[in-house]
Amino acid sequence: MKRRRSGADTAFKSMTLIFASSAVVLSLIYFFELYYGSTLTLKSGISFVTGSTWDPNNQVFGVLPMLYGSLVTSAIALIIGVPISLGVAIFLSEISPQVLRSPISFVVEMLAAVPSVIYGLWGLFVLAPILRTNVYPILESRLGFLPIFQGTIYGVSVLTAGIVLAIMIIPMVASISRDALLAVPDSQREAAYALGATRSEVIRMSVLSYARSGVFASIFLGFGRAFGETMAVTMLIGNTPLISASLLSPGYSLAALVASEFTEATTQVYISALIEAGLVLLVVSFIANVVARLLIRRLIRSREAASYL
Amino acid sequence: MLESVTSLDVEERQRLEPHDALETKMEVVGLDAWYSTKQALVDVNLNVRSNKVTAIIGPSGCGKSTLIRCLNRMHELVPGSRVTGSVLLDGKNIYGSDLDAVDVRRRVGMVFQKPNPFPNMSIADNVTAGLKLAGVKDESSMKEVERRTLERVGLWDEVKDDLKRSGASLSGGQQQRLCIARALAIEPEVLLMDEPCSALDPTATAKIEQLITSLKQTYTVVIVTHNMQQAARIADYTAFMYLGKLIEYDETTTLFENPRQELTERYITGKFG
Numbered sequence: 001m002k003r004r005r006s007g008a009d010t011a012f013k014s015m016t017l018i019f020a021s022s023a024v025v026l027s028l029i030y031f032f033e034l035y036y037g038s039t040l041t042l043k044s045g046i047s048f049v050t051g052s053t054w055d056p057n058n059q060v061f062g063v064l065p066m067l068y069g070s071l072v073t074s075a076i077a078l079i080i081g082v083p084i085s086l087g088v089a090i091f092l093s094e095i096s097p098q099v100l101r102s103p104i105s106f107v108v109e110m111l112a113a114v115p116s117v118i119y120g121l122w123g124l125f126v127l128a129p130i131l132r133t134n135v136y137p138i139l140e141s142r143l144g145f146l147p148i149f150q151g152t153i154y155g156v157s158v159l160t161a162g163i164v165l166a167i168m169i170i171p172m173v174a175s176i177s178r179d180a181l182l183a184v185p186d187s188q189r190e191a192a193y194a195l196g197a198t199r200s201e202v203i204r205m206s207v208l209s210y211a212r213s214g215v216f217a218s219i220f221l222g223f224g225r226a227f228g229e230t231m232a233v234t235m236l237i238g239n240t241p242l243i244s245a246s247l248l249s250p251g252y253s254l255a256a257l258v259a260s261e262f263t264e265a266t267t268q269v270y271i272s273a274l275i276e277a278g279l280v281l282l283v284v285s286f287i288a289n290v291v292a293r294l295l296i297r298r299l300i301r302s303r304e305a306a307s308y309l
Numbered sequence: 310m311l312e313s314v315t316s317l318d319v320e321e322r323q324r325l326e327p328h329d330a331l332e333t334k335m336e337v338v339g340l341d342a343w344y345s346t347k348q349a350l351v352d353v354n355l356n357v358r359s360n361k362v363t364a365i366i367g368p369s370g371c372g373k374s375t376l377i378r379c380l381n382r383m384h385e386l387v388p389g390s391r392v393t394g395s396v397l398l399d400g401k402n403i404y405g406s407d408l409d410a411v412d413v414r415r416r417v418g419m420v421f422q423k424p425n426p427f428p429n430m431s432i433a434d435n436v437t438a439g440l441k442l443a444g445v446k447d448e449s450s451m452k453e454v455e456r457r458t459l460e461r462v463g464l465w466d467e468v469k470d471d472l473k474r475s476g477a478s479l480s481g482g483q484q485q486r487l488c489i490a491r492a493l494a495i496e497p498e499v500l501l502m503d504e505p506c507s508a509l510d511p512t513a514t515a516k517i518e519q520l521i522t523s524l525k526q527t528y529t530v531v532i533v534t535h536n537m538q539q540a541a542r543i544a545d546y547t548a549f550m551y552l553g554k555l556i557e558y559d560e561t562t563t564l565f566e567n568p569r570q571e572l573t574e575r576y577i578t579g580k581f582g
Contacts, residue, residue: 098388185425187421187423187425188425188427189386190383190386190419190421190425191421191425191426191427191488191491192427192438192442193383193386193414194381194383194414194418194419194421194492195414195415195418195438195439195442195491195492195495196411196412196414196415196439196442196443196495197411197442198411201442205427205438205442206427209427209429209430210427210428210429212429
């Protein structure tokens, strides 16, 4: 009896180990596939990342404009999306009456289930025209002294893609942050209340501080989502390999590059270049993730509060 | 047994009050409290004497924690909760319009059952958290308060070289003393303690009990405890509660040695609870 139970236990343990290692194996496979698929262009070295000319006909491949576009659209998405997401999370966990909590959570999570092509369509046919006629001209006339709000307005642009990305990351960032805030024990809230804190002071002093590692994690997951998002960005960014200071000009992103050009890639070198673009995407996401984790650990360790992490 | 509880009338209640002429710090008058539909306190009346330690004892679920949480308006933070009656602090109703909850909680501090320091704040920042809320910015006076209050709770010598470490890095007993220091830093008039030793070992408990006894020179202390020996050791006055009602309230020695209610006697002799 006893032996049989431990036998089942071992089988269960090895099964979970296999599942867990499959994640590691898969990511290694992705990495090596991308690496070997791009040998033809990897030979040309660092100029692939530092070059800003993308001319497949003459076999000149530089993805700097796409890398720039990916980073800038993701940054816009975080700048707009994170404050809104935190507002949603704080409302849901700290302020909302009990009856509103689950309906609102449900709607927020529903937004995550909307396919990205729908966001792209909506962005292209609804949001972009509104931005082009009503919003961007105002930005340009009021804030046109800033280089980021200058130039011809097309509607599709880095900013448009960033705004739609912001909307797309809100469900994920909001629901993960909400879970982190809900996981804060009530004793922490009471500690602040008992010192004479108002509700907003309680949220700042105890809730957000206690939950910050979870909140940071949600932000980095949001970044990962925005950085790798393909369909909506392809539809909204304008797919022009240019680095422009203005957010109102069209741009390009790594994911959009791969998605929109792989059907045209007829030569081996062209295919290799697109695969290498994918490799850059993967490596940058990986680096961003590692740096973020190190930053968090440093932040936490500097206050020696790692005990609860 | 239950009938004898419900038939307490006003006259009898007054007879159950201790007879002395000491100054009253807080006065609970006809207090009822609910958690949504469940009534947790039934017509509680209690005079808390100034600069004394008052213990509230009783079996689990008797309402002792609810009562103490009504003394600094923490009870109302529970969704669906409700309070009627009044609690006077120096003669002013804390549920009246002259005082708001923030003022009340600054004057009536609280220490909880489980030590709850802010884990992302240093020991020093934990102590001065309440001062920062009150808008104090002066660094040197903060330093002064850190030292004074940590000395007051006997923690200074143990942590003076580690003031930048997290409050969560301390042992349970140290954390609880840190929480007491945090409550004392804003100089409340009354300190409420909700079973402050229930999560601690005997050595840490002894330190806290010693501290409580020394605190009454400056503060009025109300402590909830499920430990009758603790009440007997540290409290000047003891109130016994059962099923949401205050059954008996007297000087600690009288209540333990010569209880007037049969229910009290049965509880303190361990016949139930």
